[in-house]
Amino acid sequence: MDVHPITLTGRLVRLEPLSETHIPGLTIAGQDECIWRHLPYGIINTAEKMRQLVRSQIEMAQKGCDLPFAVIHLPSGKPIGCTRYLEISRPHRKLEIGGTWYGTEYQRTGVNTECKYLLLGHAFKILGCIRVQFKTDVRNERSQRAIERLGAVREGVLRNHMIRADGLTRDSIYYSILASEWPAVKANLKKKMERGS
Numbered sequence: 019m020d021v022h023p024i025t026l027t028g029r030l031v032r033l034e035p036l037s038e039t040h041i042p043g044l045t046i047a048g049q050d051e052c053i054w055r056h057l058p059y060g061i062i063n064t065a066e067k068m069r070q071l072v073r074s075q076i077e078m079a080q081k082g083c084d085l086p087f088a089v090i091h092l093p094s095g096k097p098i099g100c101t102r103y104l105e106i107s108r109p110h111r112k113l114e115i116g117g118t119w120y121g122t123e124y125q126r127t128g129v130n131t132e133c134k135y136l137l138l139g140h141a142f143k144i145l146g147c148i149r150v151q152f153k154t155d156v157r158n159e160r161s162q163r164a165i166e167r168l169g170a171v172r173e174g175v176l177r178n179h180m181i182r183a184d185g186l187t188r189d190s191i192y193y194s195i196l197a198s199e200w201p202a203v204k205a206n207l208k209k210k211m212e213r214g215s
Contacts, residue, residue, distance in 0.1 A: 019108045026136040036086035043097035047121035056158035060183030098124045112149040135207045142200045156189040169203035
């Protein structure tokens with residue numbers, strides 16, 4: 019698996035390697051505290067907190083553990099959120115898609131569907147993954163519905179999986195899509211994008 023920074027472009031979004039140049043736009047996009055409710059970072063509502071988050075993800079990328087992307091909304095040209103490959107396992111040809119967040123006005127639009135279509139397509143077709151996984155907080159029902167809507171299979175719950183920035187323990191639900199399932203998932207996502215959902 020040759021995982022390296024790359025730009026992935028669709029009709030609605032462009033996923034480009036995350037950099038410090040994205041910090042001002044991401045700070046604006048991330049102002050609503052509800053964005054951060056179920057993410058492990060705490061509330062990222064200042065430029066300094068966003069800088070710390072971006073730098074930590076860039077450091078993980080430099081170690082080869084993660085590959086973070088800024089999500090650029092093509093009609094406006096603005097950075098509207100982030101997503102990334104993480105838990106990259108080259109020997110086992112698998113990775114996770116996660117750390118995903120979008121500004122509130124871009125939630126429940128076609129943004130997430132297209133982002134996942136681009137990331138999954140690159141993972142299976144170019145990187146040769148045999149498995150792509152997702153995880154979410156057991157309390158985050160909206161995220162669970164979004165992952166299930168992709169066509170991912172729910173695998174189970176890791177209890178007390180992590181401690182969030184607010185001190186609460188988090189149970190995480192795991193989902194996956196296998197390479198053999200990708201053609202059907204791809205067709206489903208294409209239909210959703212054609213409908214604009």
